[in-house]
Amino acid sequence: SRCPRGWKVHNKKCYNISTDERNWNDAKQECESSNSHLIIINAPEEQNFIIKTVKDKKENYWIGLTDRAEEGKWKWVDGSTA
Template structure:
């Protein structure tokens, strides 16, 4: 009788341990699943917060537009080509250098009015016909308007040694460059690299 009682006690104890172990496993799995769901919910909140909030580390300064690693400033004042370039330098940049079709398209999209005519950083002032960007690199891909450049001397007897984007009743496509007298005042497009923040504490 004592041996049977002892066996029953051990079986009951073993069952109790098994039941406790099963309950502990269920509780751990349930807690793990809850943590997983909470983690997914937090990530969703983080994603949508960043989707609709301003970047805590803006790539460009106020009044500058960001596009593919560059910052652009579209001036509102009309100046000569040289004075426009000096203004861009004062802002830490230079007149825009257009590196290809994608950049030309992006800048062209901004020009929706007849008055949208902007100096860009291209000139042949050093040698006629040898077009150079402000960084000294030669012109590669170009987007000249019809019959451009023509070096017309009507506005300036020295000819037309600077390049402007945009033209009233001009080409509606990407080919909207025109050589103009550098002394005629126009608006301009400045360009500089985007800010490279190493961490959030560097944001200003």
């Protein structure tokens, strides 16, 4: 995959690990303005990659999981259930 400069490539997917401080909605909009989305973790291997990438950092990160539509019912930003 060809990824934008500064993004990480893993298993043909592009990842932008942003340290900009934003709330979840602003982070989601920022991703969408870059023709991307907050991460949807579909496999343990992908989760392990993300953990290794951010584990030594002090920042907090948003993922694409929300219960905004219905409290306690978690869905990924693509509409799939967690």
